[in-house]
Amino acid sequence: MKKRKRVVILGSINVDIILQLARLPKPGETMKLQGFETAGGGKGANQAIAAARSSADVHFIGRVGADQYGKQMLSLLQENDVNSEHVKIDADKPTGQAYILLQQSGENSILVNSGANAFIQKEDVENARQLIEGADVVVAQFEVPIPRIIEAFEIARQAGVSTILNPAPALKVPDELLELTDLITPNEVEAEMLTDIHVDSKTAQRRAAEKLKAKGAKNVLLTLGSEGAYYLTEADQEESVAAFKVEVADTTGAGDTFIGCLAAKLAPDFTNIAQAVRYATKASSLTVQKIGAIPSIPTEKEILAK
Template sequence: MKKITILGSINVDVILKIARLPKPGETMKMKSLATAGGGKGANQAIAAVRSGAATTFIGKVGNDGYGKKMLTLLKKDSIDTTNVVVKKDGQTGQAYILLQDSGQNSIIINGGTNLEITAADVINAQDSIKNADFIIAQFEVKLERIMEAFSIAHKNKVTTILNPAPAQSVADDLLKITDLIIPNEIEAQMLTGIKITDKDTAAAAAKILREKGTRNVIITLGSKGAYYLTEDDEGLIPALKVKAIDTTAAGDTFIGALCSQLENNLANIKEAIEYATKASAITVQTLGAISSIPTRKQINN
């Protein structure tokens, strides 16, 4: 069983179903409103544990209704929340998801307590980092905290996995202690300046990321699949053709499921990507984030 530690965000998703995005100055009615558990970190943790990984979370929530709801959700899936700090006067993170009839979504985030994780919180969780096979982080927490956590992992030979989302620039110092980076097309373009349209442009972007210090790269390409580049191999794993109802958490499911299957030396990366691709394809066929993430049994059927 893989041991995975996740430093990341815990949000409650507020899902607004709409026919399409409104035009500037336009007022339009929504079709429905719903709330659900989410946050990139929480989604990835749920995906990992449902695929059989022992998963520990480092994060922060407020002492509010949303925070209590999210802690209950994480514990229900047997995620170790010992290092999830409850801030007395904090506001748990929220994501407002504009879900269109096409299945595509646009997301607006209020970071809340996700942005209040401190250096002391990371230090207090260092045993969970040192004892993991992998540590995963995303950009919904401060980059300083990721740097601190990855530094602990790097010194203890724990594989570091970075999901640079939402897209923003990142210092090469962080990339140099990242063993595997997993951006989508938009994030890869932000980091490299290359517009990703196919395997060749993905390969060019991946090589730039290698030059910046990251040894291994996976670029997810939506309906085109996922391109990977390691020290020993490269290739494109095609996506499965399914009818997408809601793409929320598709990328997070991919990452969590992938890491549950990866060997520590990434030798089986192709097989792990194929497994993660199946997991992601199941997720997009169901509305919601955490509620749509499949188990290992569902993926292997």
């Protein structure tokens, strides 16, 4: 029997409050909602569940509050075969929340209350040291404190474990963290913030990727929304991968689905990056056709059937 890839996610756990509206309101304008619902979310939880639904053995490091939302999210992780042994219940802080303004066009704007996600401690990472050392890959995003990511990536690097950094939401990345990153995966906005290069052409994409590599990241993968993805590897292998053309209902969670599925399928030495990126691209094209983050994440069977 083929061994399942062990993916460790250090990340955020939120409850998404989805507000459906025709368009964003103008300053001073009052609008009626077209719909309202709640769903599981948080970039970390989304990516973990995406990886688990693509047959990875997924373990989570994070925090939730001692509230109803926290109970719901722990149950949701467990129902999706994500090991939550290293998710601590914080008695003082609420579970993270994200308010998603979903427009009729499928575009979204998101307001985040970090809650317990912002209070992950060094001891949380240290307590998971053996877990990290036994992983195939460690994945992190910027909805948790950057010092915790550095600590986790240091443990991974010392153990020869691959690291994937999803620098979202857009923040400057310390060089210390880039030097511990085997693969960085910014989108267009994040890439421009990190490199001051507007990645609107393949030439610009390569320049941005080269700049990130010069700062320490070994491999670079730019996610470009409807334009697909571009990657440049440590061995100077590059490729632009086209997106699938589909009808978009909601882009929430598309990037997280991509990252989670990529982590589940990418070999530790990145030799199958072309196949893994295509698999992740197909997965995210399925996600955008449904509303909600976690509810829209496809299974491996659904991805391979397309």
